[in-house]
Amino acid sequence: MSVPHKVGTVKSKQATNVKAPVAKVVKAAGKKKDEEEATDTAEGEEWMPGKTLVKPPDQLDLTEEELNEEITRVLTANNPNAPQNVVRYGFKEGCYKPIIFVDQMAIHFELEGNLVHKESDEGRRLMAKQAEREEGTGAEKLDNVAKAGEKERKLTNQFNFNERASQTLNNPPRDISCQTEPPPRANFSATANQWEIYDFYVEELKRREKSKEKQEGQVLNKEEDKSKKKIIQAETQSDDITQLAHAAKIIERMVNQNIFDEVAQDFMYFEDAADEFRGEKGTLLPLWKLQYDKAKGLSVTALCWNPKYNDLFAVGLGSYEFTQEERGMLLFYTLKNSSYPEFIFNTTSGVMCVDIHEQLSYLVAVGLHDGCVAVYNLKKKSDQPVYNSTASSGKHRGAVMQVKWQKDDLDSNHNFISVSADGRVVSWTLVKHELVFTDIIKLPATDKVPDDLKDVIATAGTSLDFHKQKDHHFLVATEAGKIHKGSKYYSSKFLETYDAHFMTVSRVRWNPFHPNVFISCGWDWMVKIWDQTIKSPIFTFELKTSVTDVAWAPYSSTIFAAITNDGKVHVFDLSINKYEALCQQKVVSKKTRLLHIEFNPVNPIIIVGDDRGHVISLKLSPNLRKKPKEKKGQELPKGPEVEIAKMEQLLSSLR
Amino acid sequence: MAETVDGKKDEADYKRLHSFPLIRHTDMPEEMRVETMELCVTACEKFASNNESAAKMIKESMDKKFGNSWHVVIGEGFGFEITHEMKNLLYMFFGGSLAVCVWKCS
Numbered sequence: 001m002s003v004p005h006k007v008g009t010v011k012s013k014q015a016t017n018v019k020a021p022v023a024k025v026v027k028a029a030g031k032k033k034d035e036e037e038a039t040d041t042a043e044g045e046e047w048m049p050g051k052t053l054v055k056p057p058d059q060l061d062l063t064e065e066e067l068n069e070e071i072t073r074v075l076t077a078n079n080p081n082a083p084q085n086v087v088r089y090g091f092k093e094g095c096y097k098p099i100i101f102v103d104q105m106a107i108h109f110e111l112e113g114n115l116v117h118k119e120s121d122e123g124r125r126l127m128a129k130q131a132e133r134e135e136g137t138g139a140e141k142l143d144n145v146a147k148a149g150e151k152e153r154k155l156t157n158q159f160n161f162n163e164r165a166s167q168t169l170n171n172p173p174r175d176i177s178c179q180t181e182p183p184p185r186a187n188f189s190a191t192a193n194q195w196e197i198y199d200f201y202v203e204e205l206k207r208r209e210k211s212k213e214k215q216e217g218q219v220l221n222k223e224e225d226k227s228k229k230k231i232i233q234a235e236t237q238s239d240d241i242t243q244l245a246h247a248a249k250i251i252e253r254m255v256n257q258n259i260f261d262e263v264a265q266d267f268m269y270f271e272d273a274a275d276e277f278r279g280e281k282g283t284l285l286p287l288w289k290l291q292y293d294k295a296k297g298l299s300v301t302a303l304c305w306n307p308k309y310n311d312l313f314a315v316g317l318g319s320y321e322f323t324q325e326e327r328g329m330l331l332f333y334t335l336k337n338s339s340y341p342e343f344i345f346n347t348t349s350g351v352m353c354v355d356i357h358e359q360l361s362y363l364v365a366v367g368l369h370d371g372c373v374a375v376y377n378l379k380k381k382s383d384q385p386v387y388n389s390t391a392s393s394g395k396h397r398g399a400v401m402q403v404k405w406q407k408d409d410l411d412s413n414h415n416f417i418s419v420s421a422d423g424r425v426v427s428w429t430l431v432k433h434e435l436v437f438t439d440i441i442k443l444p445a446t447d448k449v450p451d452d453l454k455d456v457i458a459t460a461g462t463s464l465d466f467h468k469q470k471d472h473h474f475l476v477a478t479e480a481g482k483i484h485k486g487s488k489y490y491s492s493k494f495l496e497t498y499d500a501h502f503m504t505v506s507r508v509r510w511n512p513f514h515p516n517v518f519i520s521c522g523w524d525w526m527v528k529i530w531d532q533t534i535k536s537p538i539f540t541f542e543l544k545t546s547v548t549d550v551a552w553a554p555y556s557s558t559i560f561a562a563i564t565n566d567g568k569v570h571v572f573d574l575s576i577n578k579y580e581a582l583c584q585q586k587v588v589s590k591k592t593r594l595l596h597i598e599f600n601p602v603n604p605i606i607i608v609g610d611d612r613g614h615v616i617s618l619k620l621s622p623n624l625r626k627k628p629k630e631k632k633g634q635e636l637p638k639g640p641e642v643e644i645a646k647m648e649q650l651l652s653s654l655r
Numbered sequence: 656m657a658e659t660v661d662g663k664k665d666e667a668d669y670k671r672l673h674s675f676p677l678i679r680h681t682d683m684p685e686e687m688r689v690e691t692m693e694l695c696v697t698a699c700e701k702f703a704s705n706n707e708s709a710a711k712m713i714k715e716s717m718d719k720k721f722g723n724s725w726h727v728v729i730g731e732g733f734g735f736e737i738t739h740e741m742k743n744l745l746y747m748f749f750g751g752s753l754a755v756c757v758w759k760c761s
Contacts, residue, residue: 185760188744189736190680192754200748201673 079104253337260338263287267335267605272621280576282583282623284569287605288338290315291614295329300609302354303598308361310602311335312342315615318350318369320595326350330366330376333615345376345383350399355416357405365416367400373418373428373435387435389428394437396420402464407471417466417488419443419476423458425486441491443478463508469515477505483520485532498535501526507549513557514647521547527562529574531651538654539578543570549597555604557647559624563594563608571624575646582624587616673751680746687721691745695755699729706730713757724761730754 082104090097116123257264267287275282295317302316311334318328328350332343350369357363362378366385372395374385389395398421405416406427415429423443429436443459460479467473472488473495481503485496500508501522511517517538521527523546528537545565553559558574567590571583588594588610596609604620676696681688694716702709710727717725721743728735731752737744739758746756 184741185738186682186741186744187736187738188680188746188758189734190746190756191734192730192756193732194752197748197752197754198673200679201677201751204677205672 077104079106081106252340256337256339260288263338267603267617267619270619272623275621275623278623280573280582280623282571282621284571284583284585284587284606284618284620284624286587287617287619288335289614289616290333290338290341291612292329292331292341292344295331295613298327298329298350298613299611300595300613300615301328301350301352302366303596303607303609303615304354304356305598305600305607306332306356306361307358307601309334310600313598313600313607314354314356314364315341315609316351316354316366317613318352320611326369328368330354330364332378335617343378345385347374352399353402353418355403355405357414360414363405363414365403365405365418367396367403367418367420369399371396371398371400371420371422373400373403373416375416375430375435387430387433389435389437394426394439396422396424396426398422398458398460401460401462404464404466406466417464417474419461419464421458421460421479423461425461425464425476427488439491440488441486441494443476443484444494462505465509465518467510467515468512475508475510475518477508477520479504481505481522481524483508483530496532498530500528500530500537503546506547507551509550509552511557511647512552512554517557517647517651519550519552519560521550521562523547525564527560538651539574541570541572541581543568548593548595551597551599551606553599553625554601555625558650561597561599561606563597565593567592567594567610569594569597569606569608569618571620573624573626574650576626578650583621587618588614674749676747676749678745678747679754680744682742682744684742687742688745690720691717691757692747695745695747695757696749699749699753699755713755717757717759721759725757725759728756 082102084102086099086102087096088099089095116126118124118127266285270285272283272285297319298317299319300315301318301320302314304314304316306312306314313333315331315333316328317331326349328347330343330345330347330351331341333341347366347368348370349372351366352369353367355365357365364376364378365373366376367373373389375387377386380386396418400418400420403416403418405414409415409429413429413431415427417425417427417440419425425440425443427438427440429438443461461476462479463475463477465475467475473485474488475483475485477483477500481499481501483498483500483505484494485498486494500520501524503523505520505522508520509518511519516532517529518532519527519529525542525544525546527541527543527547527550529539530537541562543562543564547562547564550560550562553561556573556575558576559572561569561571563569566586567588568584568586570581572581576582587608592614593611594608595611597606599606604625605617606620607615607617609615676692678688678692683691695713698709698712698716702712706729710729713729714725714727717727726737731754733754735756737756737758737760739760743759744757746754748754
């Protein structure tokens with residue numbers, strides 16, 4: 001039996017105003033209940049006497065539908081007595097304004113308390129009064145209190161406790177004031193009129209139109225020149241990368257120096273201490289080994305140190321075999337970056353000789369296997385030589401074996417001299433954009449050639465060297481084993497001829513100090529030292545295989561180094577030992593031939609080139625670099641005179 | 656008659672053409688300038704009939720955003736000479752006939 005409970009018939013404090021309608025509903029419900037009860041009782045319990053409905057006189061007569069109507073009552077927290085639409089006069093607007101938020105609080109009960117906070121003024125006053133009262137009445141309590149106090153005071157008497165106080169020094173207060181700089185100000189004035197505004201707008205529109213036109217024009221151009229723009233973009237991109245090039249170069253050098261740090265340290269500072277115990281002998285300490293991938297298969301055909309930059313040297317790569325493919329390279333290495341060459345030039349034919357100009361260290365002359373000579377300018381970035389000799393301008397008909405720069409001629413044109421396998425010694429002058437050649441002399445034919453063929457069969461020149469002081473004197477060596485001394489001013493015949501070797505003379509060089517001495521080496525296993533005034537050699541050394549190159553040391557007139565086919569470097573010092581080498585050291589592996597050797601003009605190192613395209617640098621140990629011993633008390637005279645004197649001493653001892 | 660009609664059309668045209676916000680003079684940094692300009696445009700559009708409310712809105716927002724003591728003048732015809740803190744001045748035109756001057760000076 002479910003009695004429908006109307007929503008809102010829950011008893012509430014604030015149901016006072018809904019009393020009347022609730023009462024109605026209750027009555028209605030009550031009536032219905034009664035009816036239901038009546039029906040139920042009629043069904044369930046028949047013994048109950050039927051109840052008669054008593055309607056109060058003022059009850060509403062509602063129809064069935066009206067009785068069944070669901071009336072929802074909503075319970076809100078609003079104060080029913082509060083006004084719902086309050087309107088106040090607003091002086092600002094000058095009109096009546098409705099107030100939306102009306103106070104809904106209804107106070108049912110209010111009781112004022114008499115608690116006072118003890119910290120407040122009133123509380124303290126009260127406490128003080130209370131204390132007075134207590135003092136008056138609590139006399140008997142004093143004894144207890146006193147006793148307690150005494151006990152406490154006993155603990156704090158002077159024998160057990162001491163009160164001490166002190167005052168630290170207070171720093172005197174100081175007034176500091178500061179004024180920041182005010183933010184900067186500026187004045188501005190203008191007038192705002194209608195015409196000013198209009199004028200400005202018109203100007204702005206004009207400006208915008210112009211910029212639009214420009215943009216349109218640019219768009220058209222863009223469509224036409226897309227390719228150009230691409231190129232420009234690519235260029236700017238490459239500019240960005242080339243700007244990195246300098247930094248990358250420095251980093252590359254640093255990385256290499258870090259990797260080969262020990263080598264660099266050895267190069268600078270290592271002095272073999274064992275030399276003291278070795279007597280006269282010395283050693284060669286291998287330093288860097290420089291090689292270039294693309295140079296595989298090529299032999300080192302020429303080496304030349306740069307006179308200005310002591311760590312830069314040129315390597316000419318080519319081939320001594322006639323059958324091998326014709327290609328060549330000119331590489332420049334620096335000791336600061338031993339892993340990759342600084343400059344690379346590819347040549348159409350094998351490079352046979354290289355020479356760097358003494359003053360202008362960017363001018364490099366090369367002689368090629370096909371008889372051309374070319375001049376490269378290192379300052380220019382191009383791969384091509386600045387000057388090149390062609391068939392028309394009198395190039396050699398045979399491989400150019402040696403080139404040497406000369407002093408600038410009277411017209412201050414640079415010039416150099418070359419000797420080649422066709423037997424001609426030619427001087428080349430750099431005139432504007434051309435190479436102009438002048439035959440200096442032709443090598444005389446060998447005795448074995450019959451007279452009528454003398455003009456046809458040439459004597460190949462293999463080496464050329466100019467005197468250090470009298471640079472019109474030069475020595476040229478031939479394949480036939482002769483050395484000719486000539487002069488630039490005499491073109492018909494040679495001043496002297498020396499029968500030097502039985503086989504090809506591979507190198508002839510003047511002594512850097514003594515004006516009369518020169519050295520030659522040949523494939524007949526001999527190294528010979530000559531005085532130019534004497535027809536026969538002063539010193540002869542036999543090394544066990546053919547000697548490919550020999551070089552004087554720039555710091556001493558009696559030291560020279562020779563390299564042989566078996567990969568050995570022989571270093572001699574005539575002032576110490578006239579018969580034997582101070583050092584005979586194998587610097588390359590088997591089957592590799594050493595082809596060229598050069599002394600560094602400043603540092604005590606030598607570079608040797610082999611037939612695999614590798615260049616090895618070696619450091620001379622102290623025994624190989626000896627200067628003449630000084631007598632105690634005497635000042636050691638320095639300079640070339642000493643060296644000349646040393647040599648002279650040697651020579652005189654032999655005469 | 657046709658001329659006056661055209662004249663009126665031209666007037667209407669220029670009002671339409673020139674109603675974009677146009678900065679006449681400023682020394683504000685880029686960000687500040689953009690923000691202030693947007694604010695001015697919003698205020699002028701909101702209070703199209705009441706310059707005072709527009710100016711009030713601009714000034715209060717500028718005070719909150721960029722610090723105290725901003726001054727705003729909106730009008731169609733006035734001349735002025737002001738001292739302003741550097742990098743805190745904006746003088747712009749809007750709506751074809753309205754000029755707004757905003758500056759900071761404490």
